[in-house]
Amino acid sequence: xxKALCMRLAHLGLSAHFVFDMxxxxxxSKDLLVASAGPGGFSTVDAICSVARSHGGRVLLLTAQPxxxxxxxxxxxxxxxxxxxxxxxxxxxxxxxxxxxxxxYEGAMxxxxxxxxxxxxxxxxxxxxxxxxxxxxxx
Amino acid sequence: xxKALCMRLAHLGLSAHFVFDMxxxxxxSKDLLVASAGPGGFSTVDAICSVARSHGGRVLLLTAQPxxxxxxxxxxxxxxxxxxxxxxxxxxxxxxxxxxxxxxYEGAMxxxxxxxxxxxxxxxxxxxxxxxxxxxxxx
Amino acid sequence: xxKALCMRLAHLGLSAHFVFDMxxxxxxSKDLLVASAGPGGFSTVDAICSVARSHGGRVLLLTAQPxxxxxxxxxxxxxxxxxxxxxxxxxxxxxxxxxxxxxxYEGAMxxxxxxxxxxxxxxxxxxxxxxxxxxxxxx
Amino acid sequence: xxKALCMRLAHLGLSAHFVFDMxxxxxxSKDLLVASAGPGGFSTVDAICSVARSHGGRVLLLTAQPxxxxxxxxxxxxxxxxxxxxxxxxxxxxxxxxxxxxxxYEGAMxxxxxxxxxxxxxxxxxxxxxxxxxxxxxx
Numbered sequence: 001x002x003k004a005l006c007m008r009l010a011h012l013g014l015s016a017h018f019v020f021d022m023x024x025x026x027x028x029s030k031d032l033l034v035a036s037a038g039p040g041g042f043s044t045v046d047a048i049c050s051v052a053r054s055h056g057g058r059v060l061l062l063t064a065q066p067x068x069x070x071x072x073x074x075x076x077x078x079x080x081x082x083x084x085x086x087x088x089x090x091x092x093x094x095x096x097x098x099x100x101x102x103x104x105y106e107g108a109m110x111x112x113x114x115x116x117x118x119x120x121x122x123x124x125x126x127x128x129x130x131x132x133x134x135x136x137x138x139x
Numbered sequence: 140x141x142k143a144l145c146m147r148l149a150h151l152g153l154s155a156h157f158v159f160d161m162x163x164x165x166x167x168s169k170d171l172l173v174a175s176a177g178p179g180g181f182s183t184v185d186a187i188c189s190v191a192r193s194h195g196g197r198v199l200l201l202t203a204q205p206x207x208x209x210x211x212x213x214x215x216x217x218x219x220x221x222x223x224x225x226x227x228x229x230x231x232x233x234x235x236x237x238x239x240x241x242x243x244y245e246g247a248m249x250x251x252x253x254x255x256x257x258x259x260x261x262x263x264x265x266x267x268x269x270x271x272x273x274x275x276x277x278x
Numbered sequence: 279x280x281k282a283l284c285m286r287l288a289h290l291g292l293s294a295h296f297v298f299d300m301x302x303x304x305x306x307s308k309d310l311l312v313a314s315a316g317p318g319g320f321s322t323v324d325a326i327c328s329v330a331r332s333h334g335g336r337v338l339l340l341t342a343q344p345x346x347x348x349x350x351x352x353x354x355x356x357x358x359x360x361x362x363x364x365x366x367x368x369x370x371x372x373x374x375x376x377x378x379x380x381x382x383y384e385g386a387m388x389x390x391x392x393x394x395x396x397x398x399x400x401x402x403x404x405x406x407x408x409x410x411x412x413x414x415x416x417x
Numbered sequence: 418x419x420k421a422l423c424m425r426l427a428h429l430g431l432s433a434h435f436v437f438d439m440x441x442x443x444x445x446s447k448d449l450l451v452a453s454a455g456p457g458g459f460s461t462v463d464a465i466c467s468v469a470r471s472h473g474g475r476v477l478l479l480t481a482q483p484x485x486x487x488x489x490x491x492x493x494x495x496x497x498x499x500x501x502x503x504x505x506x507x508x509x510x511x512x513x514x515x516x517x518x519x520x521x522y523e524g525a526m527x528x529x530x531x532x533x534x535x536x537x538x539x540x541x542x543x544x545x546x547x548x549x550x551x552x553x554x555x556x
Binding site (some may be wrong): 280285299320321322364368374375376377378379384388392396399400406409410413417 | 459520
Binding site (some may be wrong): 006010016018106139 | 281284285288294295297298299300301302303304305311326329330333399410412413414415416417
């Protein structure tokens, strides 16, 4: 879902980059890192957030576990996405749930990001034509 | 969304591979290629579907434009996802829609794939524990 | 190897983008697509080159098979990399070669791209400090 | 270069997976993680190596800085690749070197991996035909 968000931020004309893409520049104190750790912490998320902070970047962490997660320590701001993740899906109990593991969290992020991008487009005054024109034709 | 589907099919214990991943084997007549072209056709989707067919693979195409799309030609089976895409979102007209471009189509695929994976888990008799145990710890 | 080239072009301060990365903009008549098809043609390379041309982009194709490859048709300029690829490695004969399949071609591209980037840095007058400062710290 | 190695290990019929690919399974005590940190340490490499160790996996680290790097701490075995990296390329001094930053290290890994794959193919008794037949046709 972060990949989709990144693409849509670029459509808005913002200087957005996906970590691990080839042309991602170094993070500076002018940048915001948007990270997600549904269950509260992943070692790689902790690592990237820590590097971002040490270079002066600000970190927004999306998580369903704002109390207990290790990644929260690295965040300037925490966005609490109240949704089931692998941390509290019953750990593989016998009865099947319709949306197991992190699926509810992923769906919640999909809706959240669409809302954020809509509001952001309004604030930036970007027309639908301008947004559409930034979508790649190499697909 | 196809990446998420691929991961969940692997969680079910199926031999699933994502095109362009490093370890994806050649497609054979025993394999099914699941492709998606919301607006009906992309040159790269056409190319991959065509290669798959020429090696005997079967092709399932998801699209919102089953009548007019170029990718339909390459499919053995077409799944019609009745949702707005870039092909019919108004082409960038003045009024902003809440879910522009291909967002509705993406959301529809999210829901569809969750349903497919749920049903498939039932058919295969895979327990939640078994599914969860196949999720990578390298994250 | 194209991924490495793309990163180094971005290090030089050029507006370089990798096809399929999240933030890649549409190609225009001001852009050059650098593509590679060692054995002369791949369906996906043909597809991307064709799209690039239809939007006015120029296409540089690297190949070891400039006479017979399908991708050559789509190129404005062809760079002939005289190296063994899967097209002429003996097709899997019994005796093992030290560098099988496309390995020689990959190695040749590595050397070629380093030379191109070195010359380009000279022409652009980019200092080693400036180049290094563009390398991402998010790793 | 690790991506190329991973593909070639899969060509040899080994159960090889690239970290962050969609279908990568959890690491277990039967697995070997091959990691690379030319300058000695990256936060993400440290993170992945640490996770691998905590699940019983063995870690082989390739580095040009076996004495000072942070990633060495996480490795069971260290392979010393004696080549210039960003840690000792002069830090961006005025005079341009032909192979700046990590280019020598990348080239050294290219040669090393080809040699490893050649030897491994010999040991495993994999014929060129068998190796070639595992190369994907979806490209």
